[in-house]
Amino acid sequence: MDQSYTFRATLKEILSDFLERHIVIYYTNRLHDQIQQKKVWEIAEHHYAMQQEYYDQLRIQQEETQALWHDISKYLRASQAEASDTALTQVQEMLDGINCVVDVNNQVVSVILNEYMNELKQADIKLMMDVNMPKTLFVTAADLYVLIGNTMDNAIEACQELPVDERKISLKLGTHNNILYYEIANPFREAHAHRVRNRYHGYGLKNVQRCVEKYKGNMTVSKENGVFKVTAYLNSI
Numbered sequence: 001m002d003q004s005y006t007f008r009a010t011l012k013e014i015l016s017d018f019l020e021r022h023i024v025i026y027y028t029n030r031l032h033d034q035i036q037q038k039k040v041w042e043i044a045e046h047h048y049a050m051q052q053e054y055y056d057q058l059r060i061q062q063e064e065t066q067a068l069w070h071d072i073s074k075y076l077r078a079s080q081a082e083a084s085d086t087a088l089t090q091v092q093e094m095l096d097g098i099n100c101v102v103d104v105n106n107q108v109v110s111v112i113l114n115e116y117m118n119e120l121k122q123a124d125i126k127l128m129m130d131v132n133m134p135k136t137l138f139v140t141a142a143d144l145y146v147l148i149g150n151t152m153d154n155a156i157e158a159c160q161e162l163p164v165d166e167r168k169i170s171l172k173l174g175t176h177n178n179i180l181y182y183e184i185a186n187p188f189r190e191a192h193a194h195r196v197r198n199r200y201h202g203y204g205l206k207n208v209q210r211c212v213e214k215y216k217g218n219m220t221v222s223k224e225n226g227v228f229k230v231t232a233y234l235n236s237i
Helices: 005-081 086-098 107-122 141-159 190-195 203-214
Strands: 126-132 170-178 179-187 218-224 227-235
Touching: 107 126, 107 141, 141 170, 141 179, 141 203, 141 227, 203 218, 203 227
Parallel strands: 126 170
Antiparallel strands: 170 179, 179 227, 218 227
8 A cells, every 4th residue: 555645544534533623622612601601691680680679679668668757757747736845846857857868850760879878878988979860761770770789889899998088989870862871980999900800890790781781772891090980871762
């Protein structure tokens, strides 16, 4: 048998075996990646659903609490009409201050922001807001919670690692021409960003991204000059 023919045949077998092995490895890795991606999305879906359920419970709880304070307030006013009492007056003033810490003309957004006010106060974080909202909005209550809640959680966590005088969050929210604009910015320590890199790019912001995509919008995340910023535009659909 011709040696050159034998060599070509052997080389062909080696190449064939090499390609076959690599094709098997390629498709095995691809299948593994697909399985992992499916698991990620399943976890994200579960997390997303839990957030929606949490918002619904939060809204109901705050509505019931406000109704309770409203009834107590009316009772105290009736008591004051019958007899002047300094103690009753003081209690009335306290109740009047509890009703609504933040009112931005939209009940859903007000409920969400009010939920965070106590947490911000306890963490000594200053919140600077520029919010101009209509009474009704094309974004669902659950999606607003996903958008504001996830980004607010990240901002609070980052601020808590800073000195008290540097803790501040800037939040802008408004609508124009059937577009919802949202921006939240906060200072951060570079060490914090490295330590929680997976959080910044994890399920929280992935859910925000999915929420934005649901409304055919776009989202950008930036880190510049020690400031972490998330900007999103959502369209009426």
